Amino acid sequence: MHWFDELLPRVESFLGEKKDTVISAGLSVSGLQHVGRLRGEVVLANAIAEGLRKSGRNVKQILVLYTQDSWKGKDGQLAQFGDGGGKEYVGRRLIDVPDPKGCHENWVDHYWRDFGDVLEEFATKVEITSTTEVYQTDEMRRNVLELLEKAEKIREIVNRYRGRMKYPEGWIPFEPLCKKCMKIGSAEALSVSEDGQVSYKCSCGDEGASSIEEGKLNWRLEWPSLWKVLSVDIEPFGKDHATPGGSRDSCKNLAKNVMSLTPPFGIAYEWVGMSREGTDLGDMSSSDFKGFTPKEWLEFGEPHALRFIYLQAKPSKRIVLDLAKMDTYHDHLDSGYSNYWQDEKEEESELKSRTYDISAVDRVARKDMFILPYKEASLLTQISSVEDKLHWVVSRLTDTGILTRELAEDEEQYLSKRIGLADAWITKYAPESYHVELQEELPEDVRSELTEEDVKSLAIFRERLEGADWNEDALKETMIQMTKMEDFPVSTKRFFRNLYLALLGKEQGPRAAPFLSILEKDFVLERLDDVSQE
């Protein structure tokens, strides 16, 4: 059974009869919005939302951006400003930090783009909001005022979770914005008026007042307040909050005992790491600017392929992504597709099928689509003529018998898309061994790898090519005839190895006839001559 199908019923029974439900997750726009943030906050939440919709519930999926949080000024964040800059913004709300690149309103707007602009590709019907927006609502303002009236009870509970630094009597669990230094969290709230003005004394020396929506609640109250104001029923959250006795526990406590609120059904998930050439580079990190963005993923991969990865692994398992493995990721997706449409499923394929089912959501392609393996696409794109790649590839696939019928329009689109992705991948992230690179000169070390028979085999080929027509069929025919000669000096396999060595400097390559046919005849003849000359 798929882990998802054990989780979903538990969510269902938590919800009971409730028809209208909200699933919400949050993230802080502290820097690079990497793909790891799509895992729990977006994809997992979305899969559950869809699952609940299927059983007839009205589900709202919300993604809350924590934009009111303060900017820490970590090394990676400061580095965005270039030499020595940015220090003056430490402690400001994220929305008050300027865009280091100067192209957007502020920090949040800039770094949200590579994530937010393509979010739709990974999950539909996600409503985006921000803590900044939430603080501006009447519900939140009312909620804050209510909480501040219970400040003493809150203090008592919060202090249980704090070690030495207990909050003193009279503590107000609110962080006003200092109007002078523009920082949040460095001013102490002194009193709150009924109309929501918080007077403060800041460590910079300023004394003044800020409105509720300019500041923010202490985080232990902010979290449950969001549950309340947004009516959250289900909430995925990162493993950092998951430990019993950890942060989420204290928030649950406050929700229950101060706000009379049932905390949402929580789902903890592990983080996403990245690796390069087999080396684990650690978890992706927003404020350290480590990782790659959803936008970058889409340059090389289909959104479903990533959803598939995220939904295959149990949320409690760490996932490590490597852009060099795009071909494998798509193989998994493709096998999910074919398993999905299989009439009789073995137990093994059931899991893949189900993963595909929840990965593809409403975009489950129809049955029997022609799908070119990603790796094949990456090879074909390298040897195809540049203009009209799609039709070149289609005719190649037809000639080789891999494709035995006309492609429908959607299939052609899908194929074209995949060729484009694989093409981008080849130039940027594919492992070296995937590259098919025509050697302009006969590589030096090739000669030493060829025996006398090897050289002879190529010489015979050269001779036969001379009079042959230069098209795929003729080339193919020539090779077949030749390798069947009684006294041909090497095995067929060996011959092709020799040919690839002479042209590519590697022992393997794309199908020979089509490949040769797009090269200049004279070039090939010359190369074969070179091999024979000592």
Add this chain to the structure above:
RNA sequence: GGGCCCGUAGCUUAGCGUGGUAGAGCGAUCGGCUCUUAACCGAUAGGUCAAGGGUUCGAAUCCCUUCGGGCCCGCCA
């Protein structure tokens, strides 16, 4: 120091609330397809189930310990 999560073939993993001596996909190797590959089809190899101990007739599966990767228990969110 206390707690939590993860560790099954090169890679991705099934099995692990109801213990009976490991299944799969990819990759690799070999072969087939009277067209060669990295397509397709078939076959083969590959696992002391992180390590050690315990319970048991019998453990990947239950218990304890250890190791490795990560997180929480201060502040900040």
